[in-house]
Amino acid sequence: MSKLEFQTEVSQLLQLIIHSLYSHPEIFLRELISNSSDALDKLRHLTLTDDAFKTLAFNPRIDLVLDEEAKTLSIADTGIGMNEEDLVSHLGTIARSGTKKFLSQLSGDQKKDSNLIGQFGVGFYSAFMVADKIEVISRKAGEEAAWKWVSDGKTGFEISPAERAEAGTTVLLHFNEEGSQYANSWRLQEVVKKYSNHIAFPIFLTYDKSEWNAEEKKSEKTRVTEQVNAASALWRRSKSELTDEDYKELYKSISGDPQDPLFWFHTRAEGTLDYTTLFYIPAKAPLDLYQAEYKTGVKLYVKRVFILDDSKDLLPQYLRFVRGIIDSEDLPLNVSREILQQNRVLTSIRTASVKKILSELKGIATKEPEKYLEFVKEYNRPLKEGIHGDYANRETLLELVRFKSTKVDGLTGLAEVKGRMKDGQKSIYYITGGPENLLRTSPLLEIYKKKDIEVLILDDDIDEIVFSQVESFDGTDLKSVNKASTSEDLKDESEPENTEALAPLLARIKLTLGDKVKDVRVSSRLADSPSCIVSDEEEPSLQMQQMLRAMGQKDIPLPKPTLEINPDHEIVKKLLARPEDTVADDAAWLLFDQALLMEGVALSDPASFVQRLNRVLKLTV
């Protein structure tokens, strides 16, 4: 017998599980059944694809055996099984990135932390919520030896040789006080139906059934074995046969999410390709949504046989929050991960699935706008990633994304914005580069306010990258007000331009600012502010450049913005009247620096700014 210690993270996790106030300890059964079902899937796959396993008998089943007196429950499967090495690595360490993430998010507040367990599901180890001792007896398919793993969930585990007639795994739980409520056949049936009803394999429960013996007028106990789940691939049934409850139940059993999904889309395609898809949108974005190592949520089946559930090729990355099932009639059962990437059948299913998901979402946006907002609250950002990466569906994605705006409270869509355009308005406008409050007070918006034109407030840090690539929406140009040329749109032909008279002043300011600016121009976009900063078409905005530098791209050239001056502003008018005034140089710098500050750009030389400000103040106070 060998004694081994748990990896530190496992001990940490177990500590938490044992001491947590977790409110649904019943999920232990879902986790163990799902492990058994995975093990059966794996073995089935091998028997179909690997010559060495083709002759093995495959009698898939999961058996729950309850001993009410002894307060034990065993969960046995005829799946792939584990050998000694597997037992040590799978049940002694944590390989799942999700669980590691979970541990890193713990706050120490028991209540919050136990909610987190609910969202993550912690797999096999969750059984220690209900058991003070667990024995695992397993024999790997194709091998003769069986092994026993035993642990009290405290410091470590012991491994010793064991006996098992067939390949598979038996997990024997010795219930603790909390767990003794599950030493009850009613309770077990209820939990299996709730979470595991649609597991594709039959689940049997063996227990002592009480039956009334009418002759002897007493109740008698008989040992029975009954199937407790429906074990049907529910997604293959027609929509009309299924209730909302069926869909929700299946969602919970495949996703492990205890909440109901927001929506689901069930499609059966027949024709050139035959396949079924059932996609779900979780009510809350998965916690790993913005992690490079996110877990995918779509399972691939071929003719009802589970193939894999961790392929990032089933849906594009921006739809990584979607959960569900793709079941194809046309793929070969031995399709490998590598082949999937260039498989024509899968490419067609994927293309059609994306179109389907997006068009269903579009339908909801129109028919149930309130419900759609719940969706947008969680998933606006991945949709924007889609605009960036999925050119073929860009127009639909543009319709789906929602924006803040100067015209409405809450969020609005581009179609509505287009509908609100004023007579003669040439483009749809947006502003990027900073937090919402900064954008809303930007001098760049003044002319739009004056002309009562709507501007979208794009305050998400990916907005500039995404929308700088989008030229139009539904035939209307989409323009950033941060760009120099955008104000051309707004030029009023009737407004005479006083450029000539301003030329010496512009030249003077340009001389003072030297190579800090690309150009100094008369502005047609300002109303109340004396100056503002704009960027050239091809250049990233100042904030973007600032961000790139903060991210370590030191070699990008210093920004050279264009300074625009408001010819109607008091300060500018006074400077124009007295070009040789002693404060002219200070004024030039102050006009420039204040424009930078309004754009949320940090000044490179704040000391000089303050000195100039004080010199000017001294003259006026």
Ligand SMILES: Nc1ncnc2c1ncn2[C@@H]1O[C@H](COP(=O)(O)OP(=O)(O)OP(=O)(O)O)[C@@H](O)[C@H]1O
């Ligand atoms: N009944 C079983 N048969 C064979 N292997 C098993 C069984 N139960 C667990 N394992 C092995 O132990 C590993 C760890 O199980 P655990 O439940 O902790 O996580 P997981 O199942 O990998 O993750 P998730 O619950 O997110 O799918 C599994 O990946 C599997 O390799």
